[in-house]
Amino acid sequence: MNPINRYVQIVLVETSHPGNIGSVARAMKNMGLANLALINPKKFPHQDATALAGNAQDVLDNVNIFSSIQEAIKSSKMIYATSARDRTIEWPTLTANEAASEIQELVSNEIEVSILFGREDRGLTNEELQLANKHLIIPAHPDYPVLNIAMSTQVVCYELYQAAQKNFVESWQDFPEYTSEELNNLIEHFNETVKALELVDPKNPKQIMTRMERMFRRLYPDQMEGNFLRGFLKAVNKRIK
Amino acid sequence: MNPINRYVQIVLVETSHPGNIGSVARAMKNMGLANLALINPKKFPHQDATALAGNAQDVLDNVNIFSSIQEAIKSSKMIYATSARDRTIEWPTLTANEAASEIQELVSNEIEVSILFGREDRGLTNEELQLANKHLIIPAHPDYPVLNIAMSTQVVCYELYQAAQKNFVESWQDFPEYTSEELNNLIEHFNETVKALELVDPKNPKQIMTRMERMFRRLYPDQMEGNFLRGFLKAVNKRIK
Numbered sequence: 174m175n176p177i178n179r180y181v182q183i184v185l186v187e188t189s190h191p192g193n194i195g196s197v198a199r200a201m202k203n204m205g206l207a208n209l210a211l212i213n214p215k216k217f218p219h220q221d222a223t224a225l226a227g228n229a230q231d232v233l234d235n236v237n238i239f240s241s242i243q244e245a246i247k248s249s250k251m252i253y254a255t256s257a258r259d260r261t262i263e264w265p266t267l268t269a270n271e272a273a274s275e276i277q278e279l280v281s282n283e284i285e286v287s288i289l290f291g292r293e294d295r296g297l298t299n300e301e302l303q304l305a306n307k308h309l310i311i312p313a314h315p316d317y318p319v320l321n322i323a324m325s326t327q328v329v330c331y332e333l334y335q336a337a338q339k340n341f342v343e344s345w346q347d348f349p350e351y352t353s354e355e356l357n358n359l360i361e362h363f364n365e366t367v368k369a370l371e372l373v374d375p376k377n378p379k380q381i382m383t384r385m386e387r388m389f390r391r392l393y394p395d396q397m398e399g400n401f402l403r404g405f406l407k408a409v410n411k412r413i414k
Numbered sequence: 415m416n417p418i419n420r421y422v423q424i425v426l427v428e429t430s431h432p433g434n435i436g437s438v439a440r441a442m443k444n445m446g447l448a449n450l451a452l453i454n455p456k457k458f459p460h461q462d463a464t465a466l467a468g469n470a471q472d473v474l475d476n477v478n479i480f481s482s483i484q485e486a487i488k489s490s491k492m493i494y495a496t497s498a499r500d501r502t503i504e505w506p507t508l509t510a511n512e513a514a515s516e517i518q519e520l521v522s523n524e525i526e527v528s529i530l531f532g533r534e535d536r537g538l539t540n541e542e543l544q545l546a547n548k549h550l551i552i553p554a555h556p557d558y559p560v561l562n563i564a565m566s567t568q569v570v571c572y573e574l575y576q577a578a579q580k581n582f583v584e585s586w587q588d589f590p591e592y593t594s595e596e597l598n599n600l601i602e603h604f605n606e607t608v609k610a611l612e613l614v615d616p617k618n619p620k621q622i623m624t625r626m627e628r629m630f631r632r633l634y635p636d637q638m639e640g641n642f643l644r645g646f647l648k649a650v651n652k653r654i655k
Contacts, residue, residue, distance in 0.1 A: 196565070199558075199565075200561075202555065203554045203558055203561050203565070204554060204555055205555035225562075227560075227562070228560075311572070312576065313444045313575070314443065314444060314575065316443065317440075317443045317469050319444070319469075320444050320568070323565070324441055324444070324564070324565065324568045327565045327568055328569065328572050331569050331572075334553065334554065335511070370646065372646060381642060384638060384639060385639065385642060388639045392632070397622075398625060398626065401626060404613060408612075408613055409650050409653070412611070412650070412653045413653055
């Protein structure tokens with residue numbers, strides 16, 4: 174069982190249409206999530222919720238209903254609030270994709286997370302947005318950037334599931350990734366070798382080496398790759414001296 | 415204007431609920447898509463479609479209705495069919511994320527693409543699936559892997575928009591990426607240098623070099639980086655000989 178099932182809570186704030194609650198339940202179960210909290214839903218339970226939940230009836234059956242967001246999130250250590258891009262309020266903001274990676278890391282450490290979704294017509298209020306540690310936006314076309322609430326939940330749950338799968342795959346790699354210290358040492362070793370080979374244009378040494386550093390950081394090598402590159406550089410330096 | 419707007423057509427096959435057509439229109443416009451084709455919709459136009467389209471009324475207004483898939487896709491050069499994972503039929507299959515990268519590349523070259531979505535209750539028939547060049551699946555939890563049709567469209571359009579944004583960012587890089595031929599030459603140059611340095615364990619030379627090749631391919635270097643690495647290897651070889 175992936176920890177997103179256990180440690181991620183989806184919170185719908187004052188949803189008007191019960192059909193949306195059902196659609197959210199299905200979107201969650203499709204992506205392996207189970208914990209749904211409702212804050213003052215207008216109509217629930219309701220036949221439209223049941224109809225749209227499909228085979229996610231168990232998610233609806235286990236819904237928790239609260240009269241305030243504060244009550245719903247009290248056991249969560251990290252709160253994300255979904256928000257449209259054009260808010261004037263300044264807050265740490267992540268895309269759905271970025272948030273999903275972060276959340277996967279949190280729940281892997283058994284940290285409870287809540288993700289707030291606002292009303293169909295006007296989202297979350299500024300006061301509600303300020304209950305969150307971070308804001309989460311779904312990149313969308315500027316001509317019409319406002320997704321339906323169930324669609325927003327689907328995209329966020331999809332990204333969470335993708336991140337969980339990636340995490341699962343990575344945990345089966347046979348070599349762990351280089352730590353940042355090991356990566357720094359590799360870059361330093363490469364820079365020294367470049368200098369020893371007299372390769373850097375003295376007119377502009379900084380720019381190209383900044384680019385090469387950026388390249389190594391993008392590479393994100395594992396232990397096997399990084400150690401082979403270190404061995405390669407060592408052998409090169411032996412020939413120079 | 416990103417080419418996904420112009421060259422990607424979403425095709426809904428025999429949709430039963432007009433509300434889903436409206437939701438798809440909104441999901442498309444949210445992600446910058448505009449071309450919607452309907453094959454024998456049960457009810458359309460319909461007030462439910464209009465209600466759920468929100469501000470994507472223009473997408474509904476410009477819908478093309480056909481009586482067969484063949485007619486709808488005749489100007490498309492690449493056809494993707496969305497499919498559940500458990501089909502018995504063997505076909506080239508991509509995830510939504512993989513397909514989005516591929517489609518971004520196709521439409522950047524002005525190649526028309528159609529993506530087929532099946533009926534709410536039973537998807538696409540085997541005959542319809544065989545009209546497609548490739549199948550597209552949305553990774554989902556095995557307990558309940560079947561997404562609502564509008565949700566499937568949302569996820570696919572979201573991935574297309576993400577790929578388009580990424581492409582846009584990359585197109586502003588100051589150096590173009592290495593071509594696959596240039597990358598092959600770089601890898602070959604590295605392999606020769608490793609051999610000249612007598613670095614490869616004669617007991618298992620293949621495995622480590624396969625890993626290093628995989629590393630270079632993952633790196634996806636640009637011209638500036640690739641050329642600097644070639645210059646580096648050239649300088650190293652000069653010292654060896």
